[in-house]
Amino acid sequence: MDVLLSLPIVSYFFSTSLTSWSTSLNLLFFYMTWTTLVLSHSPLKIELVGTTALRIVLWLVPSLLFLAFDTLLPSLSGNIKQNGSSALPPRDAYSLVSLTGLALFNLALETAVEAAASLGLSTLLGGPIFRTSTTLPLPWQMIKHLALLFTAREILTYYIHRYLLHGHHPPSSLSPLSKRNNPPTKRKRNNPLPTTTLHTRYAHAHHTTTTPSSLLLKTDHPLPYLLHRFAPLYLPALALHFWSLHMLTFLVYVALATLEETLSMSGYRVVPGILMGGMARRTAVHYASGGRGNFGGWGVLDWVHGTGVGGRHVVDDLRDETGKHRVKERGKGKVGEAVGG
Template sequence: MDFILSLPIVSYFLAPAITSWSTSLNLLFFYMTWSTLVLSHGALKIQLIGLFAIRLVLWLAPSLLFLAFDTLLPSVAASLKAGGASSLPSTRNNGTQLLRTFALAVFNLALSAALDAAATTFSCYAFGSPVFKTSTTLPLPWQLVKHLALLLAGRELLTYYIHRGVLHASSPNRAAKWHAQYAHARKTPLFSLRLFADHPVPCLLHRFVPLYLPAVALRPHLLVYFLYVALCTGEETLAMSGYSTVPGIIMGGIARRTAAHYASGGVGNYGAWGILDWAHGTTRGQDVMEDMKDEAEKHAVKERGENAASNGLSAVKEGMNGLKKGGRGRPRKTKTEKEDS
C-alpha cells in the first residue's frame, strides 16, 4: 500500500485535496515523487504495481460499490438501470455464481499482467530498454494529448474488428464459441464485475490486445500509458455497469449500447465508443452521433436559458436605474407651490 500511495499519479491528484499548494508546487512535488520512484525502483515493478493500482481503484472498488448499491438499494438502482428491475444482479440465489465471476475476472487480470511482465522482460533483455519509456523526464502536454489520441484510435479499431470479426464471426471458431459460452451463455444482468469474466482467450483478445498493441507500437512514456489505461478502465467499468445514467457527454450512450449488446446475445455494438459501429451500420439502438446531437441540444437549451435569464436581469437593472434617475431628476415643489396645490 505504501508503494501505491507513492505513485506520482496518485500523489498528484491527492496533493491538491489535502493541501493548499499552488499549481507550480504540485507539479514540482509530482516531478520529485516520480524521479524518486524511477531512481529507487525498477521499470517492471513500477509498471506492474501502477497497473494494479489503476485496476484496483477504477475497476474493482467501483464494481464492488455498484454491486452493494444494487443489492442494498434495489428500488433506487432499478430506476437507473437500462433494463429496470430485471437488470439487477441477484445475490440471494446466485452467490456462488458471483464468486465464480469474481474469481474468473481476477484470474484473467493476473494472466494479462503476466503477459505484460513477459513482454517488458523480453524487451529489456532483447533491446536493453523496457517497452515504455521510464525516465525522470516528464512528457510534454502536446505530446501527451497526441499520444493519447493515437492510442485511443488504435484501441477503437482493434476492439471493433476483433470483436466483430473474431469473437462474433459468422464462421464459427474456437474463440467465438468460448466467448458465447462464457460472456453470452446466459442473459444475466449486466454489472461491472463481468468486465473481465470471460474465457481467458476471448478476454485477452477483447480486453488486453486492443489496449496493449497500440501502446507497444507507439512506445509512449510510462505515465502516458498509465493515463491511457486509467481512461479505458474507467470507461469500461461504467459501460459494463448497466446504468443508463452515467457521467460524461457520451458515456450514457456507451453504457446503453453495451447493455443492448449483451441483452441481444452479441448483435451489434462491437466497438468501444460506437464510432465504427456508426460507420459500418452495426449500431443497435441510438448511435454515437445521435448521442452527441442530443448533448449539443441540451447544452444549447441550457445556454439559451442562461442568456434569457441574463437578459431578464439586465432589463430589471436598467428599469431600476431608470426609476432612480427619474426620481432624482424630477424638480421638488417649493413651499408656495405646495400651498397652492
C-alpha cells in the same frame, strides 16, 4: 506497497483541491514524487505495479461496490438499471463467488502476460518499452499520444470483437451509411471460430437478457478476454514505443481506458455525461441482444459499418450533447442580456 503509495497519480488525485495558490505546489509535489519513483524503482516494476493498482482502484473496487449496491438494495438499484429489476445480478453466494474468482483470475493473468511481454521485449530491444525519465511529457505530446492510443484501441476492439468473438454479422439497417454502401445480403453459415465458441460459453452476461455489470468486464474465458480487453490496450502502446511513449502517458492511458470500461459495463442509466451514458446504453443493448451488434466502445465504427443495434447510435449522442451546450450558451446569453439591461 511502497511503490503503490509513491505513485504520483495516486498522490495527485488524493491531494488538496487545485486552488489558485496550491496548483504550483501540487505540480511541484507531483514532479518530486515522480522523480523519486523513477530513481528508486525499475521501469518494469513501475509499469506492472502502476497498471495493477489502477485496475484495482478504478475497476475492482467500484465493481464490488456496485455489486454490493445491486445485491443489498435491489429495489433502489432496479430503478436506475437499463432493464430495470430484471438486470440485477444473481444473489446466490455460489454464483457471486464464481464470477468474482474468474474476474480475479483474469486480472492476475493479464498482469502476468503484460509482465512476460514487457520483460521479453525490453530484453530483446535492450531497454525499457516505455520511456521512464524524470522529465515529464509535454501536454501537447501527451494529448497527441493519447488520441493515437485510443483510436487504435477502438479499431482493434471493434474488429476483434466482431469477427473473432462473434463471427461476421450482416450490417444493420440502423446506419445511414449501410443503406447506401451495404445492401442486405444473405448471411453465410460458417463454422464458428474457437474464440467465438469460448466467448459464447464463458461470457456469463451473454447467456441472459439482462444488462451487464462492471464485475462482468473480466468474467470471460482467458483467451477471448486477452483478445478483447488486453490486446487492444497493449498493442497500440507497443507500437508507440518507436515514438518514445512516456511511462506516465501510458499510465494515464490505462487509467482512462479502465474507467471507461468500468462505467460502460455498469449497466446503469445514470452514468455521468451523454457520451458516456450512450456507451453504457450500447453496451447493455449488445448483451441484451446476444451479441448481434454494438461491438465497439465509442459506437463510431458500428455506425459506419451498420452494426449498431438499439435504435440510437453515436451521432444521436453527439447531437444531444451539442444541443445541451447550445441551450447552456443561450441561457448564459439571456442572463448576460438581463444583467446588462
